[in-house]
Amino acid sequence: MARAATTSDVFNAIAEQQRREILVLLRAGERPVTELAQELRMTQPGASKHLRVLREVGLVRDRKAGKQRLYGLNARELRPVHEWTGGFERFWNESLDRLDRYVQDLKQARQEK
Amino acid sequence: MARAATTSDVFNAIAEQQRREILVLLRAGERPVTELAQELRMTQPGASKHLRVLREVGLVRDRKAGKQRLYGLNARELRPVHEWTGGFERFWNESLDRLDRYVQDLKQARQEK
DNA sequence: TTGACATATGCCGATATCGACATATGATTG
DNA sequence: CAATCATATGTCGATATCGGCATATGTCAA
Numbered sequence: 001m002a003r004a005a006t007t008s009d010v011f012n013a014i015a016e017q018q019r020r021e022i023l024v025l026l027r028a029g030e031r032p033v034t035e036l037a038q039e040l041r042m043t044q045p046g047a048s049k050h051l052r053v054l055r056e057v058g059l060v061r062d063r064k065a066g067k068q069r070l071y072g073l074n075a076r077e078l079r080p081v082h083e084w085t086g087g088f089e090r091f092w093n094e095s096l097d098r099l100d101r102y103v104q105d106l107k108q109a110r111q112e113k
Numbered sequence: 114m115a116r117a118a119t120t121s122d123v124f125n126a127i128a129e130q131q132r133r134e135i136l137v138l139l140r141a142g143e144r145p146v147t148e149l150a151q152e153l154r155m156t157q158p159g160a161s162k163h164l165r166v167l168r169e170v171g172l173v174r175d176r177k178a179g180k181q182r183l184y185g186l187n188a189r190e191l192r193p194v195h196e197w198t199g200g201f202e203r204f205w206n207e208s209l210d211r212l213d214r215y216v217q218d219l220k221q222a223r224q225e226k
Numbered sequence: 227t228t229g230a231c232a233t234a235t236g237c238c239g240a241t242a243t244c245g246a247c248a249t250a251t252g253a254t255t256g
Numbered sequence: 257c258a259a260t261c262a263t264a265t266g267t268c269g270a271t272a273t274c275g276g277c278a279t280a281t282g283t284c285a286a
Contacts, residue, residue, distance in 0.1 A: 002240065002241035002242050002243085002272085002273050002274060002275090003116065003119075003128075003129075003241080003242065003243075003272075003273040003274065004128070004129065004130065004242090004273090004274090005241095005242070005243090006116075006242085006243075009128070009130070011127060011128045011130075011133070012128045014124060015116075015117070015122070015124045015125045015128035016116070016117065016243090016244085017117065017122075018244095020124070020197070023201070024200075027200075027201065027204070032262075032263085033262075033263060033264090034262065034263080042245085043245075043246070043247085044262085044263070044264090045245090045246080045247080045248095045263085045264075045265080046244080046245065046246080047263095048263060048264055048265085049244085049245090049264085049265090050244095052264080052265095064253090066253080066254075066262095067252090067253055067254055067255095067260095067261060067262055067263095068253095068261095068262065068263085069252095069262075069263065069264095073201070073204055075201035075204035075205055076204070076205045078198045078201045078204075078205070079198075079205050081194065081198045082195060082198035082199055082201075082202070084133070085191045085192075085194045085195035085198065086195055087137075087140075088136070088140065088186070088188035088191045088195075089195070091140070091186055091188035091189070091191075092188055092189045092191070092192050115242085115243050115244060115245095115270065115271035115272050115273085116242075116243040116244065116271080116272065116273075117243090117244090117272090118272070118273090119272085119273075119274095129273090129274085131274095145232075145233085146232075146233060146234090147232065147233080155275085156275075156276070156277085157232085157233070157234090158233085158234075158235080158275090158276080158277080158278095159274080159275065159276080160233095161233060161234055161235085162234085162235090162274080162275090163274095165234080165235095177283090179232095179283080179284075180230095180231065180232055180233095180282090180283055180284055181231095181232065181233085181283095182232075182233065182234095182282095
């Protein structure tokens with residue numbers, strides 16, 4: 001088995017930098033493929049493929065608008081990622097965290113002597 | 114160029130299901146490789162490799178403890194992901210979102226006739 | 227030192243990626 | 257219909273993945 005498909009998961013879909021940038025651009029509103037490609041300095045086929053992945057995991061919607069096809073954000077699918085990472089929030093918020101790390105560093109230092 | 118390295122990015126590192134599960138297990142406290150492997154039903158070398166990736170992106174720390182090597186969470190690196198997805202929060206919170214989608218569905222329906 | 231246990235690394239095969247290019251499909255207008 | 261613009265798909269090459277297996281490295285204890 002190789003790496004999981006980019007379309008298997010929202011996590012996999014947003015693992016790609018360019019796709020993340022597309023999503024950010026779409027926050028400003030719907031856009032056709034060509035504009036996105038131009039703004040991100042990628043080829044049109046490249047942008048189309050990224051959008052296909054985003055669409056297959058449900059992060060993006062498309063809608064015909066005359067000759068064009070407008071892509072729009074459907075960020076609800078990003079929520080699971082937000083919540084999953086949120087499950088670790090206490091590990092970077094609590095001051096216990098720092099203390100814990102400090103203690104562990106001490107332990108390690110002592111053992112590495 | 115192929116896909117970005119799993120170690121290039123926290124986004125890429127957590128794109129893998131098993132690595133996410135490792136992180137969740139580590140919330141309960143430090144653990145040696147063997148326990149993690151057993152609990153997740155994967156081989157020891159497999160677990161070791163995943164932990165290597167997690168360590169290289171800074172999501173995990175290790176510390177020698179006698180014959181064993183204990184792995185612990187370092188979830189701070191998860192924060193950027195949480196914040197990035199948080200940048201889309203309004204798109205799943207605002208009621209405008211539903212209204213907007215409704216309008217767009219209408220438009221599309223009209224055009225597809 | 228030797229043996230036993232814990233962990234890491236190396237190699238393999240199968241697979242999917244991403245980027246580039248050419249080209250096919252679709253839609254609109256004259 | 258033909259021409260044109262917008263977008264999607266197919267193929268290729270280079271690369272890295274993940275899983276499994278064998279094996280190397282590391283650490284302790286007798």
